[in-house]
Amino acid sequence: xxxxxxxxGPVTLSEEAFLTINCTYTxxxxxxxxxxxxxxxxxxxxxxxxTKADDKGSNKGFEATYRKETTSFHLEKGSVQVSDSAVYFCxxxxxxxxxxxxxxxxxxxxxx
Amino acid sequence: KAGVTQTPRYLIKTRGQQxxxxxxxxxxxxxxxxxxxxxxxxxxxxxxxxxxxxRNKGNFPGRFSGRQFSNSRSxxxxxxxxxxxxxxxxxxxxxxxxxxxxxxxxxxxxxxVL
Numbered sequence: 001x002x003x004x005x006x007x008x009g010p011v012t013l014s015e016e017a018f019l020t021i022n023c024t025y026t027x028x029x030x031x032x033x034x035x036x037x038x039x040x041x042x043x044x045x046x047x048x049x050x051t052k053a054d055d056k057g058s059n060k061g062f063e064a065t066y067r068k069e070t071t072s073f074h075l076e077k078g079s080v081q082v083s084d085s086a087v088y089f090c091x092x093x094x095x096x097x098x099x100x101x102x103x104x105x106x107x108x109x110x111x112x
Numbered sequence: 113k114a115g116v117t118q119t120p121r122y123l124i125k126t127r128g129q130q131x132x133x134x135x136x137x138x139x140x141x142x143x144x145x146x147x148x149x150x151x152x153x154x155x156x157x158x159x160x161x162x163x164x165x166x167r168n169k170g171n172f173p174g175r176f177s178g179r180q181f182s183n184s185r186s187x188x189x190x191x192x193x194x195x196x197x198x199x200x201x202x203x204x205x206x207x208x209x210x211x212x213x214x215x216x217x218x219x220x221x222x223x224x225v226l
Contacts, residue, residue, distance in 0.1 A: 032212040043116075044202065044217040051212065089155065097210030098168045100145070102155035 002027040006090045006103030013080055013110050021075040021106045023064075023090035031092040033057075033066055033073040036102075039086045047075075047088070080110045113139060116205050116218035124224045130191040133221045137184050137205030143167075144186040145215060146178060149200040161186050162209035190223075198225045 007022040025031065035047040035057070048057030053068035062077045073090060090103040117136045125131050137144050145168075146158040157170040161180035178188045184205075190197055200222050204215035 036217075043219050044204075046214045046216075049214070093211040097212035099170065100147075100157040100211040102147075104154045 002031060002092060002094050002099065002101055004090050004092055004101050004103040007106055008104070010107040010109060013108070015082055015110055015112050016079045017110075019075070019077040019080045019084070019108070021088055021090075021108070023073045023075065023103060025071050025073065025090075025092050027071075027092060027094060029095035030068070031094050032097070033064070034091040034093075035062070035064055035073075035075050036089045036091055037086045038089070038105075044089070080108075082110045082112055084108060085110050116203055116216055118201075118203050118218040118221050120221060121219065122222045122224075124226060125193050126226050127193055127195060129193050130189065131193060131223060133188045133190075133201055133203075133223070135186045135188070135203030135205075135218060137186070137203075138216055141205035141207055141216070142184050143206045143209050144180055144184065145204045145206070145211065146186070146188050147202040147204065148172075149202060149220070150196075150198070155202070157211070158188070160209070160211060167209050168211065193225045195225050197223065199223060 003026045032051045034049045036044045037047045048059040050057040050066035056065045064075045087105045089105045119134045143162045145160040149155045160168040164180045175191045180186045200220045202220045204217045206215050
């Protein structure tokens with residue numbers, strides 16, 4: 001079946017450091033790919049998404065590119081801020097939009 | 113616009129009991145999905161309802177069921193509770209059926225089974 005494998009955390013970075021959180025997937029056909037974020041004390045919210053190969057999702061300085069050849073959707077940000085401290089979840093919906101799978105989540109702490 | 117609301121926020125039950133959780137979607141959203149979050153299994157999809165019909169279902173036993181009302185509000189029921197059902201149950205709403213669009217999540221109901 002379809003699945004998502006996400007980089008284990010926790011990750012601790014200094015402010016203005018470069019962030020990469022790795023995410024790879026297994027799926028039949030072309031799933032839709034997502035990054036959701038959960039800030040402390042808040043609910044899950046969509047950060048960005050991509051629905052077809054080579055699409056790049058971007059939001060709030062974060063980017064992720066849908067790579068079919070490597071079945072990956074890595075999250076990147078060039079310069080993290082303390083306010084980016086949160087738990088990040090990679091996720092996919094299958095090609096028909098019938099099932100949804102989350103990765104295990106990666107906790108990010110950014111220190112000043 | 114008000115967000116997704118879930119009630120109750122916290123619940124304590126004992127093994128063998130049943131429980132009903134409620135979710136009110138964002139106004140205008142007709143799809144409601146449910147997820148279970150546990151430390152061991154992470155976030156897992158339970159089911160999705162759209163226009164009062166279950167459209168999609170995850171890999172959970174029949175003890176987990178749900179329904180949706182004509183105003184799009186949804187309830188989830190778990191019968192014969194087991195210790196392993198202790199979890200945070202999240203509800204999410206979206207405008208259309210299918211799970212490939214943006215989902216808006218509620219704060220969750222924390223269920224503890226003793």
